Amino acid sequence: MEFGNYKEVLCARATDSKIQEVSQDGGIVTALFSYALEEGIIEGAVVAGPSDEPWVPKPVIAMSKEDLIDAAGTKYTHSPNVWALKEAVRQYGLEKVGTVGTPCQIMGIRKMQVYPFSTRFVADKLKLLIGIFCMENFPFASLETFVEEKMKVNMDDVTKMDIGKGKFFAYTGEEDNKIPLKQTHGYEQASCNVCPDYVAELADVSTGSVGTPDGWSTVFTRTDDGDSIFKAAVDAGVIETKPMDENVKPGLGLLSKLSKGKKDKNKKEAERRIKMGLPIPAGFDNFYKY
Amino acid sequence: MFEKLKKSFGKSETKPVESEVKYEEGQVSVKPTNKPKIGYIHVSGCTGDVMSLTENYDILSTLLSDMVDIVYGQTLVDKWIHGTYAEEMPDMDLCFIEGSVCLQDEHSLIEVQEARKHSKLVAAFGSCAMNGCFTRFSRGGQQAQPKHESFVPLSDLIKVDLAIPGCPASPEIIAKSVVALINNDMDYLQPALDIANCNLACGCDLQTNVINKALCTGCGTCALACPTKAIDMIEGRPIINTNRCIKCGSCNVHCPRTWFPLDKIKKEFNL
Ligand SMILES: Cc1cc2nc3c(=O)[nH]c(=O)nc-3n(C[C@H](O)[C@H](O)[C@H](O)COP(=O)(O)OP(=O)(O)OC[C@H]3O[C@@H](n4cnc5c(N)ncnc54)[C@H](O)[C@@H]3O)c2cc1C
Ligand code: SF4
Ligand code: SF4
Ligand code: SF4
Numbered sequence: 001m002e003f004g005n006y007k008e009v010l011c012a013r014a015t016d017s018k019i020q021e022v023s024q025d026g027g028i029v030t031a032l033f034s035y036a037l038e039e040g041i042i043e044g045a046v047v048a049g050p051s052d053e054p055w056v057p058k059p060v061i062a063m064s065k066e067d068l069i070d071a072a073g074t075k076y077t078h079s080p081n082v083w084a085l086k087e088a089v090r091q092y093g094l095e096k097v098g099t100v101g102t103p104c105q106i107m108g109i110r111k112m113q114v115y116p117f118s119t120r121f122v123a124d125k126l127k128l129l130i131g132i133f134c135m136e137n138f139p140f141a142s143l144e145t146f147v148e149e150k151m152k153v154n155m156d157d158v159t160k161m162d163i164g165k166g167k168f169f170a171y172t173g174e175e176d177n178k179i180p181l182k183q184t185h186g187y188e189q190a191s192c193n194v195c196p197d198y199v200a201e202l203a204d205v206s207t208g209s210v211g212t213p214d215g216w217s218t219v220f221t222r223t224d225d226g227d228s229i230f231k232a233a234v235d236a237g238v239i240e241t242k243p244m245d246e247n248v249k250p251g252l253g254l255l256s257k258l259s260k261g262k263k264d265k266n267k268k269e270a271e272r273r274i275k276m277g278l279p280i281p282a283g284f285d286n287f288y289k290y
Numbered sequence: 291m292f293e294k295l296k297k298s299f300g301k302s303e304t305k306p307v308e309s310e311v312k313y314e315e316g317q318v319s320v321k322p323t324n325k326p327k328i329g330y331i332h333v334s335g336c337t338g339d340v341m342s343l344t345e346n347y348d349i350l351s352t353l354l355s356d357m358v359d360i361v362y363g364q365t366l367v368d369k370w371i372h373g374t375y376a377e378e379m380p381d382m383d384l385c386f387i388e389g390s391v392c393l394q395d396e397h398s399l400i401e402v403q404e405a406r407k408h409s410k411l412v413a414a415f416g417s418c419a420m421n422g423c424f425t426r427f428s429r430g431g432q433q434a435q436p437k438h439e440s441f442v443p444l445s446d447l448i449k450v451d452l453a454i455p456g457c458p459a460s461p462e463i464i465a466k467s468v469v470a471l472i473n474n475d476m477d478y479l480q481p482a483l484d485i486a487n488c489n490l491a492c493g494c495d496l497q498t499n500v501i502n503k504a505l506c507t508g509c510g511t512c513a514l515a516c517p518t519k520a521i522d523m524i525e526g527r528p529i530i531n532t533n534r535c536i537k538c539g540s541c542n543v544h545c546p547r548t549w550f551p552l553d554k555i556k557k558e559f560n561l
Contacts, residue, residue: 080509080513083511105510107546111546112515113555115481117460117540118455118515118540118543120460278504281548283549286552
């Protein structure tokens with residue numbers, strides 16, 4: 001299954017207009033964590049917050065809806081959220097923690113939960129893992145290249161970055177600066193080229209933009225906990241949903257194509273590397289299958 | 291009990307599990323009567339790993355009294371071979387050995403060699419036993435034994451069957467490993483078997499095994515696992531402060547790009 005195992009797939013968005021204004025897509029991450037915080041399901045969430053440098057994210061332990069709103073939106077470079085889980089559990093003393101991450105980050109966390117060799121009393125404190133779809137990520141210097149060199153735009157002026165419809169966008173308010181996605185190829189980090197997961201198959205809930213119209217998100221609920229927290233948020237009116245049927249454009253067909261495409265392409269790269277005598281993580285061979 | 295394990299180490303004789311069924315206050319309980327005999331040896335370690343074991347508060351008493359027999363050890367039971375070796379070491383199904391071994395300490399050398407002879411399985415318990423950890427920095431010259439300078443991981447001296455790294459190994463991994471052993475869940479233990487002979491580890495592994503191999507995603511799991519905060523994440527990559535690194539090997543073991551237990555994750559989280 002190219003989407004991994006899941007309980008339900010939906011088209012969804014946050015109902016709060018304050019979240020809609022700042023979120024990347026349907027604001028699912030921000031809305032679901034806000035709900036979980038209010039309900040006491042989590043006491044804090046590690047998210048990719050702003051740092052002193054524009055577009056360089058920094059893991060932040062969000063303890064309120066305001067903190068979450070400050071951290072909304074996608075930053076197309078590394079935010080080592082997994083690292084900050086330790087701070088959340090130790091320095092902040094949180095007993096119930098949530099976090100959001102790309103598929104590779106969720107993979108690191110899940111492996112730690114199953115084999116917690118040296119992470120005493122961290123695994124049991126993680127209550128909500130939200131995974132975000134991810135085709136690739138970029139070193140910060142790559143982002144600078146797209147925005148400052150290729151688009152001739154000052155990073156400070158950019159209000160939103162987005163990838164979609166075959167283009168990389170950097171919005172500045174006045175005009176939509178964009179370059180064809182082809183021009184970003186070769187700038188992604190090399191480890192993404194063997195990544196087996198597009199839709200965060202191991203998260204409690206995963207979400208992304210592909211498959212649904214602008215302002216909406218595609219959501220998979222996966223674990224029992226993830227499914228029940230998401231449903232409770234919907235019942236509470238924090239998130240609205242539509243069935244993922246033929247009325248939702250572009251729909252699951254495109255998502256399926258992208259997910260399979262990523263797995264096939266990266267499996268090939270893995271095979272190429274193995275031929276050269278290079279290592280691929282043991283266990284990835286199965287992950288490329290669907 | 292250890293059938294599969296023994297098979298994989300070429301030992302054929304196996305005992306069937308015998309158990310006693312009890313009915314108490316309407317509840318049925320099954321207690322194994324041939325509980326595995328476990329030993330715990332403390333060589334050049336700090337007792338941190340066995341302390342970690344005792345932090346399994348909820349299950350500790352059941353584990354120690356109902357599930358296993360501790361037949362040897364200085365800390366958990368008062369039974370160990372003294373300097374004169376007057377006492378015989380008993381036979382053990384599994385012997386946990388914590389700490390590395392000082393080559394200038396005759397008693398330690400004999401105790402681990404005896405343990406190998408008397409144990410079906412030997413587990414390197416904690417990073418010192420697996421790969422030396424911070425005893426790798428020892429170089430002698432201190433009172434009262436200035437000559438005690440050389441400390442080696444267990445696998446330099448005896449055959450080790452499985453390793454449970456960590457400085458200390460977490461309470462959870464100890465509980466999970468013991469329960470897996472009792473249930474003969476070899477699948478779960480496979481990674482511990484695979485790293486049994488890792489006798490070299492350091493934060494530098496991330497650079498050579500992951501970053502240099504075009505595998506690092508910047509996920510930050512290594513920095514989460516590091517017990518000494520020797521790892522910073524800079525521009526999406528771990529950077530190791532080698533002056534802080536105590537060579538426990540936790541970072542490399544935890545990195546999802548060294549090995550990845552997909553099936554076990556799916557099983558544990560019902561995914
Ligand atoms: C590198 C990258 C590549 C992506 N590629 C795709 C793709 O190919 N297809 C697709 O459909 N979706 C992709 N996404 C996901 C998408 O951009 C949105 O993040 C997702 O839809 C969530 O939107 P939202 O409105 O629900 O979240 P919001 O409410 O806007 O919240 C987003 C959350 O993600 C966190 N976050 C932002 N950047 C990062 C980061 N770099 N690392 C970890 N957490 C972060 C924020 O802190 C915030 O909490 C990608 C995201 C990233 C970070
Ligand atoms: S493509 Fe894979 S490895 Fe790269 S950032 Fe996304 S999830 Fe991580
Ligand atoms: S755990 Fe591995 S992949 Fe993740 S940041 Fe550390 S070295 Fe890189
Ligand atoms: S960097 Fe940290 S986790 Fe890695 S070996 Fe050194 S002390 Fe251990």
